[in-house]
Amino acid sequence: MEPRPKSFYLLAAVFALFLAFLYGPTITIAILSFQGPEGGLTFPMRGVSTYWFQDLFRQQAVGDIWGAFRRSFALGLMVMVATVVIALMGGLAFRKRFAGSGALFYLIITALVIPSILVSLGVGLIFSQSGLSVHWATSGFGSQLTWTLPFGLLIMFAIFNRFNPAYEEAARDQGATAWQTIRHVVVPMIAPSLFGVALFGFTLSYDEFARTLLTAGSYNTLPLEIYGMTTNVTTPVIFALGTLTTIFSFLVIGVFMGALWISARRRARLGSDAGKGV
Template identity: 70%
Template structure:
């Protein structure tokens, strides 16, 4: 009978560290999840006063404070706008930087410079700029631009990494067979980088959907969901806030699972082809 190989002590240390990290990461989230099932007469802390889904139903009723539906719609639409823009710009930047051109290096550093600037400073600067030029800050204008300063650098860096590993021999073979530049892009390049583009889109949407600091000074008079939740923490005295946190968290996980499913489907189709 073959003897099982003994694991080194470092394996158990790393496993314990990872378990503590997961507990630290998801522990507070689990507390919110449990408290969202408080009974109708329950409060904001333990112990539970009964178990019910009362507060989830309360989300769809008119609230004395907070506007869940409208703020969620704004965050969702803003996230989709940022996602599409990030994918398009990151793709075009990745294609452009495959060849050297004059001013490429300064442009690259200028693109990623916003990552090292504090988010609240970016938000404040954009908000003040819009006011100085006579435009009222709004989530779909100044807020949209502020979010792009956060998502575009990550999208560009990801596409740079993708194209650095991409062999141009596939495109050369397509051109040798008579394919036009557009046909080469459409039928050769795009299918191969599609999973990466979906990942960039998910990254852009996630960063925008829960962004707080860069939205604070640029959203105008209408809040996005993170701003609405933050504002509610000071005046909501019922577990409806926990129910909202649970719903938004489940929505985020659903988006991730759907995206991963699409990527797996694309890879399976490519493997069959």
Template identity: 55%
Template sequence: MTRDKRPAAFWFLALFFALFVLFLYGPMLVIVVLSFQGPEGGLTFPLRGVSLHWFYKLAEGLGVVDIGAALMRSLGLGLAVMALTVVFSVLAGLAFRKKLAGGNTLFLIVVASLIMPSIIVSLGIGLEFRLLDTGIKQALEFFGMADTLEGYGTALGLFTSALGAHLTWTLPFGLLIMFAIFNRFNPVYEEAARDLGATPWQGFRHVVLPLIAPSVVGIAMFGFTLSWDEIARTSQAIGDVNTLPLELQGLTSTVTTPSIYALGTVTTVVSLLVVGAAIGLAGWLGRRQKKGAR
């Protein structure tokens, strides 16, 4: 039996897809390759030797920038954003299963931040917290709390303004995912649980949550990865510290060695590990769900 000859359009589309994949992942591959250069390596090709030299240099530090501290700040912020995105998205998804007064308006308000320029959102949040600073200082002065006023800095910070800025980016995605999940969720399982005497909390914990668990893991992955590499929404709302992406952006104009490529490789590996862990956990939950349904 001879196989059918593929039409010319197939090869054209295959070539187009290959070029698209190369365009999408080529820059990442170039950064990874150049990060493994030898001591004489530069910022461009050709590759000069192969070694872990620039990773050792990265571990020693990049000038006055504390990469380790910036990494921990980004991890902490990413985990906080991930947790809050999951909680609020699931609660909002449950709430929107019922008809809410003003629900459409509320939904539009939530997703509006997706169409607003990120830098404008960041500037707005920064201005809000500066107004909050002014109000707090006036209140402290009014109540005669001079010592507290003298030691007060700003409400802008990693887990205040920056956290809020990141949530304006991650929550709409989480909410849209939950809408898609609950739109095809069969309420028969909940009704069966209630018929068996389960309370609303027990029905959610033992029926709904296990069924939507793989999607919840996906929301967690979105929350962390979107926060992990966010720059624009962080820039004006972070206060007096920097996250790793902001430090990396600043280093692009001062670091002239492949150490910056090594840093890019490390951050990419962290992202891939998070994505891999999320996919593995979602797959395990899916298999467990199918096994329990038998």
């Protein structure tokens, strides 16, 4: 076995430093969240317990943590569904050139480079000046779509650029309508990508701060609530909240990965059955 070159160890060290920089703050918060009842926001730790996690489920003197969590979860689901549906429709539409398609594409992508706080300000002003309620489920929903939709559309553009139209032609030759072709051929084949778009839509919405800051109205989402807590909470309960939200994020990723695995198994089984003539 040949010895590894020195460059390998150098690159490994750089990668290890990158991981430490990426996950170090999260790990530090997780450790500090297990302080005892007399613990503070910094090291050294004063005892080890789950006191601050239990404190999250008691009546809080400030804030509305669980209400904010429910709002963020509901908003994330709304944004996820809208992103998947619109991105799929946009991806199908852009498979063929149409008048203004180039300008529309660049207009969509421009939403990614506009400062998020300006988008939040603009959407909030439009709603307030139009006499509409500035609320997390209306203006907040709209402002977050300006962030998630471009990512979803870019994924769909990449997928359909590699999609073989011969499958659709074969389905139409068998008498399938356009809707049946999309439902039974196109969507099942690009299902993994749709799961990816859904995950993007939910996670980007769930932790979005700037585009929700001026569009959430009187009720905070979870990122806004956590930001508000940093100004008036001086106990490790905020670290416990951060740890739980991080665990929740990993659970969401696990659910999507599990759904993707089940979908892949189902597709493989259907393909095997079709090959056997079942």
